[in-house]
Amino acid sequence: MERKEKDHLNLVVIGHVDSGKSTTTGHLIYKLGGIDERTLAKLEEKALELNKASFKYAFVLDNLKAEQERGITINCALRQFDTPSRSYTIIDAPGHKDFIKNMITGTSQADAAVLIIAAKKGEFEDGFSREGSTKDHALLAYTMGIKQAIVAINKMDTIDYDEERFNEIVENVSDHLGKIGYKKGNVKYIPISGFDGDNMMEQSENLPWFKGPTLTEALDEFKVPKRPIKKPLRIPIQDVYKIAGIGTVPVGRVETGVLKRGMEVQFTTGATSEVKSLEAHHNKLEEAEPGLNVGFNVRLEAKEIKAGHVCGDAKNDPPKNAESFIAQVIVMNHPGHIKAGYQPVLDIHTAHVATKFKTLLSKNEARTGKLIEEAPKFLKNGESGIVELVPTKPLCVEEFSKYAALGRFVIRDMKRTVAVGVIQEVIHKKETKKKASKR
Amino acid sequence: MAVTEATFQEWEAKLEGSNFFGGDDPSEEDNNNLKALDGSEPPATFPNVFGWFLVVKMFTEEVRSTWTAPKGKGGKKDKKGKKEEKKEEVKKEEDDDEDDEFDDMFGEDEDDAAAKEEIAKKAKEDKEKKKKAAPVAKSIILFEVKPWEAEQDLDALAAKILGIEMDGLLWKTEFKKEPIGYGIFKLIMGCTVEDDKVGVDDLLEKIGGDFEDEVQSTDILAFNKV
Numbered sequence: 039m040e041r042k043e044k045d046h047l048n049l050v051v052i053g054h055v056d057s058g059k060s061t062t063t064g065h066l067i068y069k070l071g072g073i074d075e076r077t078l079a080k081l082e083e084k085a086l087e088l089n090k091a092s093f094k095y096a097f098v099l100d101n102l103k104a105e106q107e108r109g110i111t112i113n114c115a116l117r118q119f120d121t122p123s124r125s126y127t128i129i130d131a132p133g134h135k136d137f138i139k140n141m142i143t144g145t146s147q148a149d150a151a152v153l154i155i156a157a158k159k160g161e162f163e164d165g166f167s168r169e170g171s172t173k174d175h176a177l178l179a180y181t182m183g184i185k186q187a188i189v190a191i192n193k194m195d196t197i198d199y200d201e202e203r204f205n206e207i208v209e210n211v212s213d214h215l216g217k218i219g220y221k222k223g224n225v226k227y228i229p230i231s232g233f234d235g236d237n238m239m240e241q242s243e244n245l246p247w248f249k250g251p252t253l254t255e256a257l258d259e260f261k262v263p264k265r266p267i268k269k270p271l272r273i274p275i276q277d278v279y280k281i282a283g284i285g286t287v288p289v290g291r292v293e294t295g296v297l298k299r300g301m302e303v304q305f306t307t308g309a310t311s312e313v314k315s316l317e318a319h320h321n322k323l324e325e326a327e328p329g330l331n332v333g334f335n336v337r338l339e340a341k342e343i344k345a346g347h348v349c350g351d352a353k354n355d356p357p358k359n360a361e362s363f364i365a366q367v368i369v370m371n372h373p374g375h376i377k378a379g380y381q382p383v384l385d386i387h388t389a390h391v392a393t394k395f396k397t398l399l400s401k402n403e404a405r406t407g408k409l410i411e412e413a414p415k416f417l418k419n420g421e422s423g424i425v426e427l428v429p430t431k432p433l434c435v436e437e438f439s440k441y442a443a444l445g446r447f448v449i450r451d452m453k454r455t456v457a458v459g460v461i462q463e464v465i466h467k468k469e470t471k472k473k474a475s476k477r
Numbered sequence: 478m479a480v481t482e483a484t485f486q487e488w489e490a491k492l493e494g495s496n497f498f499g500g501d502d503p504s505e506e507d508n509n510n511l512k513a514l515d516g517s518e519p520p521a522t523f524p525n526v527f528g529w530f531l532v533v534k535m536f537t538e539e540v541r542s543t544w545t546a547p548k549g550k551g552g553k554k555d556k557k558g559k560k561e562e563k564k565e566e567v568k569k570e571e572d573d574d575e576d577d578e579f580d581d582m583f584g585e586d587e588d589d590a591a592a593k594e595e596i597a598k599k600a601k602e603d604k605e606k607k608k609k610a611a612p613v614a615k616s617i618i619l620f621e622v623k624p625w626e627a628e629q630d631l632d633a634l635a636a637k638i639l640g641i642e643m644d645g646l647l648w649k650t651e652f653k654k655e656p657i658g659y660g661i662f663k664l665i666m667g668c669t670v671e672d673d674k675v676g677v678d679d680l681l682e683k684i685g686g687d688f689e690d691e692v693q694s695t696d697i698l699a700f701n702k703v
Contacts, residue, residue, distance in 0.1 A: 055614075060702065088517075104615050106703050110650040112667035115619035115699050132616040132702035134670070136677040140700045277623050277693045281659045289657060317658030333658035345694060388694075452674060 052164030053154035062232030273296030346389030375416035645674025
C-alpha cells in the first residue's frame, strides 16, 4: 500500500549566537505551523490586547522563548514545521558541552545541516571566520555523514541587501566548507532575513538580483535519505523487559533492515530465537522498519540479553563482537595528549564500554584526511588521526559506511566528550560463536 | 570595553593600601571593574591592580554578583566627601567608550543631588545593559525514562524525578506517559538547563543512579537551544 505520510527530515541548525538562528528557526516554526494552535491563538490574542498586532511576530517569538524557558509544558521542546511536501524537525544546536555527544549517539540523527551566518559587517568575521564553533559543528556534521547543507546568509536587511557583500561571504564560506569536504553541488547559498522574512518562504522584492530558491524551497530540495531497509538487520538493544504471561521482550530502535515476525534473530552473545511477536506504541506489528522503536518477544531468558547488545538476522550477516577496530578520531576537548594505552569510555549506539587506544597509526588533517605523520607519539586537541581501538568488554561495532549508527562514537573522560570518531574497519574474533556473554 | 591607562592609574591609587576598591571587603565595584577588564590581564606595571585582579578573578561570577555596593566605608585614603564620586565611577566604568566622560566627571565638582540622580539612572541602564549583553545560554531538553517493569507506578517515579534540584535546572512539571508495547509505558519529561551549570549527562546519570531500582534507561529525545 502506498504511504500517505509526508517525507520527514531532521535538520541541524548551526550558527554563532549572534547569527540570528533562533529568530530564523522561530520564523519557520511560527509561519509553518509548528506551534500548537492553542498556544498560538492565546499569544495572538494577547498581542492584540496589548496593541502589539503590528509586531505580532516578534511578540509571539519572544513569548514562545519565555514559554520554552519557564513554561511547564513539554510540547515546545520539539521544534517542527511543515511545508506542503515535507515535515521537518529542527535541531537548534545549543552551545552546551553535552550536545555533541547527543548529536552523535542520540536518537534523532540529522539528515541535513543549515548554517546560519550573519551578513552584517563584523558579525560575519567574528561569528564565522574567527570563532571556531560554527566551523567545528560543520566539520562534525560532515564527519558524521551529513553531506548536504544550506548556508543561509542572514540579516540581509542590515546590509541593504547588498549583492557584493553576499558574494564575498559566499566565497569565504564555500572555501571553508570545501576544505571540510562539502561538495559544491551539495551546498546552497541563500540570502535571507529571518527577522523581516525576506526570501524565507517567498521571493523578496528586496533581493531582485537573487535568482535562487527561497529557504523553504531549498529545504524541500534536500534529498530524503533512503531508509536502509535492504541492509541486514541491526537493532542495538536499549532495554529488556520480562512480561508476565509473555516472556522476554527486548526493546530497541531498528537502525537497518526489517524485523519480521517469525524471523530467527541472533544477538551478539550468539544466542538465537524466533521472534514470536513485535509491538510498538502498543500496536501489534508484522514487521518493523528503520527508525522505529520496537519491542519484540523472544524465547530467551531476560538475563541473557543486556542493553548494548545488538540484535540481527541469524541468516543474514548476524552482528558479532569486535576484537578491535580501526577508526578516524578527532580530538576535541582533551586536557593533555592521547597516547597509546589511553583507556577512556566509548559511547556507541546503546553501549558504553571502556576501550583502549592500542596503536596510533597516523595523524591526518581532520578536514582533508591528508597524512601528516605516520605512527605519531600522541594526538592533541584539534588533531585527527587513525587509531586502533580495543574494547575491554564484548562490544559490537560496525563500519560507518555499512551501518552508520553502529559506526560512530564519542569518547568520554572526566565527564567530557574528549573525542569523536567513525569506524573504518572492524576486526572480528577468529573463532566464531564462542559465547562472549558475561555473567 | 577597553580600560585606559588613565583608569589604571586611578585604580592603582585607589588600591594603594586596601585590598579592594571598597576597602577590606569585596564590593560591587570590584565586580564591575573586573568586568570592565573583560578578562584581559592588567599591565604588571600597576602592581596593586595586578594583585587585585589575581585575587578577584578567583571568584566565580555567581559569587561576585552577590557582592553589594560599598558600605560607605571607603578606602582608608578616601575622604568622606568622595563617596558619591566613587559610586559614580563604578557605574561609569561599565559603559563602553566613555572613558573621556568619566575622566571629566571625576574632575568636576558635582552637585550631590544631581549626582545621585545620575547614579540611579546609570544603575538602571547598566542593569538593562547587563541583561542584554550577557544572556545566559540555556538548552531545552526532552527525554524519556524507561522503567524495569510494566507494573511500576510512573507517576510516583516522575514525582521523584521532579524532586531533583540543581542550580540552573528548571523542570517542566508536565510529563507524559507513552506506550512502548506489551503494556509497558515510558515517561517523557522535559527541563531547561543553564548550559554552564547543568551537565545533561550528569542529570540523566543522576536519574539513572538515584532511582536505579525504578529506572532501566534514559534517552534524550530533543536537545535544543532556548
